[in-house]
Amino acid sequence: MASEKTSKFYAVKVTTGQEENVIAVACLRIESQNIPIKSIFAPPGLDGTIIVEADHIGEVNTALSGIRHVKRVIYGTVSQEEIQRLVIVEEKIEEFNLDDEVEVISGPFRDMKARVVRAEKDKREVVIEFLDAAFTLPVTISVDMLRKKKKTKLE
Structure with a gap:
């Protein structure tokens, strides 16, 4: 041609x-x-x-x-x-480490505060425990549903 x-x-x-x-x-x-x-x-x-x-x-x-x-x-x-x-979507690179305080931004646990118990970087998942729950229940959740909690000067 x-x-x-x-x-x-x-x-x-x-x-x-x-x-x-x-x-x-x-x-x-x-x-x-x-x-x-x-x-x-x-x-x-x-x-x-x-x-x-x-x-x-x-x-x-x-x-x-x-x-x-x-x-x-x-x-x-x-x-x-x-x-x-x-x-070509640039991945949001946000590292979650042990004991980081996070906020759930989507899903059934939206707006709940939690603490990271374990991070599985290869699967892009973390295991969290909710801070304001009556008992500790580990939940595995995708990192796309989380945001690191901002540290304030008072903390």
Whole structure:
């Protein structure tokens, strides 16, 4: 081929939480109708949006038209640099050590204070004990659900 077309990335708004369902249905349609879509994915941290790689917008509309939970194709294209920024997520590097005081920021134990009993860095999990509980019950929790408690000058 003398001139190879570069594909473009299009952002599509979908119902939040239904990204994977829309992708599954779209993939079935793309395979059955041989629509030339190169890739389709839901970028982490960008709820309610999927990214579709295709040569032009007509292919995206053909692949996604009539699928439940698809709201609209956002006008314009998304740059390659923006896609790389969305896909390459920098890990939040926060070390949790023994006896660190932490606060649970999500999940059923949200806003509870705890103390780190054991940290498993390879699994990105820690075992905590709640400070304001009547009895000590060790709970294993992901580090993504924790935040180190800020030290104040009074402590």
